[in-house]
Amino acid sequence: MTTGTLYGISAGTGDPELLSIKGLKILQSSPVVAFPAGIGGKPGIAQTIVEQWLQPQQLQLALEFPYVQDEEILLQAWQVAAKQVWEYLSQGQNVAFVCEGDVSFYSTFTYLAQTLQQLHPEATVQAIPGVCSPLAAVAALGLPLTVRAQRLAVLPALYQVGELEQVLDWADVVVLMKVSSVYPQVWAVLQERKLLESAYVVERATTAQQRIYRGLSDRPNLKLPYFSLLIVQVRESHN
Ligand SMILES: C[S@@+](CC[C@H](N)C(=O)[O-])C[C@H]1O[C@@H](n2cnc3c(N)ncnc32)[C@H](O)[C@@H]1O
Numbered sequence: 001m002t003t004g005t006l007y008g009i010s011a012g013t014g015d016p017e018l019l020s021i022k023g024l025k026i027l028q029s030s031p032v033v034a035f036p037a038g039i040g041g042k043p044g045i046a047q048t049i050v051e052q053w054l055q056p057q058q059l060q061l062a063l064e065f066p067y068v069q070d071e072e073i074l075l076q077a078w079q080v081a082a083k084q085v086w087e088y089l090s091q092g093q094n095v096a097f098v099c100e101g102d103v104s105f106y107s108t109f110t111y112l113a114q115t116l117q118q119l120h121p122e123a124t125v126q127a128i129p130g131v132c133s134p135l136a137a138v139a140a141l142g143l144p145l146t147v148r149a150q151r152l153a154v155l156p157a158l159y160q161v162g163e164l165e166q167v168l169d170w171a172d173v174v175v176l177m178k179v180s181s182v183y184p185q186v187w188a189v190l191q192e193r194k195l196l197e198s199a200y201v202v203e204r205a206t207t208a209q210q211r212i213y214r215g216l217s218d219r220p221n222l223k224l225p226y227f228s229l230l231i232v233q234v235r236e237s238h239n
Contacts (some may be wrong), residue, residue: 004089006116006123007096008103010130014207018136019050021032025160027053030096032088036108037062046098061085061095065108078115085112086120102132106156106177122236123232125139128138133229137202140210146173150239158182164189175234180224196230203228 003142007026018029027033027077033054038044043051064080065075087093103109105128111171113125133152142152146152153171157178158164164186167174179186179201188194196217203211204227213219 001092003123004092005093006085006089006113006125007123008091008107008109008113008127009050009096009098010102010104010128010132011046011098011100012131013133013136013205014045014049014210016049016052018030018054018131018206020130021179023130024053026128027096028055028058029057030094031093032059032061032093034061034063034085034097036065036099039067044169045100049100050098060090063097063112064146065111075115076110078111079119081112082119085116086123087114087118089123090183091108101136102130104129105132131206133177133205133227134231136205137200137229137231140202140205140212141200141214143200145175149200150237158186161189162183168193168195168232172233172235172237173189174234176230176232177232178229180226180228183207183222183224183230184220187216187222187228190232191220192214195234198233200231201228202215202231 009023009027028049036158050087061084063084065077085176088095092183095108097112099107099109116123134145150172152173153167154175155167155177158176176186190199197215199212201214201222201224203225
C-alpha cells in the first residue's frame with residue numbers, strides 16, 4: 001500500500017479567505033486534518049481560521065506542542081505528534097496539517113515534518129505556501145514591505161538589544177516578530193535612533209481584532225498580544 005502524504009497547509013494570518021486555492025483543495029480532500037492544539041482546551045488559531053472550510057466527515061486531530069524553550073520537552077512532543085500522524089499516513093491516508101501564516105516561516109510544521117522524516121524516511125511531505133505575517137501586516141498598513149534596493153531583515157525574537165543595534169546598522173527595513181515580550185527595550189532603541197515615527201505595530205493582522213499603530217513616539221509601553229509584530233523603515237534605500 002502506498003503511504004499517505006503529510007501536507008503543510010498555510011492557513012494565512014486570520015482572514016479565512018487568505019488560504020490559497022491549492023491549500024483549500026488539499027485541505028478539503030484530506031481525510032485527516034491536524035493542527036496545533038490551542039491552549040487550555042480551546043481551539044488553536046489555525047483550526048479557527050480554517051474551520052468554515054472543513055467537512056463533517058473529516059477527522060480532526062489536535063496535536064500538542066507545548067509553548068516552552070526546553071529542547072527535551074519539545075523533542076518529545078514532536079515525536080509524539082509525528083507518531084500520531086504516521087498512524088494515518090501508514091494506512092494510506094493523507095494528513096493536512098494546518099498552521100497559522102505560512103508553514104515554512106517560523107512554523108511548527110517544519111519541526112513536525114523533520115521529526116516525521118527522521119522516524120520514517122519513506123514519509124512524503126509537501127508544503128503549500130501562503131500568506132505570512134509580515135506581508136499581511138504591510139498590506140493592512142497600505143505600505144510595501146520593501147522597494148528598489150532596500151535590504152530586509154527579520155528578527156524571529158529579540159533577546160539582546162545589541163542584536164537589534166547591529167541589524168539597524170545593516171538593514172533598510174526591519175521586521176521584529178514576537179515583539180510583545182521585548183517592546184519597551186525595542187522602543188528605547190528606536191527612540192535613541194530617532195526611528196519611532198517610521199515604526200509600525202500591527203496586532204492580529206487580517207483578523208476582526210486587527211489593530212494598527214503608525215508611529216510609536218507617544219507609545220513607550222504598549223501592551224501587545226503574542227500575535228503582533230513591529231516594522232521599522234530604517235532608511236529609504238541603502239544607496
Ligand atoms: C511562531 S511565529 C509564526 C509565524 C507564522 N508562521 C507566519 O507565517 O507569520 C509567531 C509570530 O508571528 C507573528 N504573527 C503571526 N501572525 C500574526 C498576525 N496575524 N498579526 C501580527 N503578527 C503575527 C507574531 O510576531 C507572532 O509572535
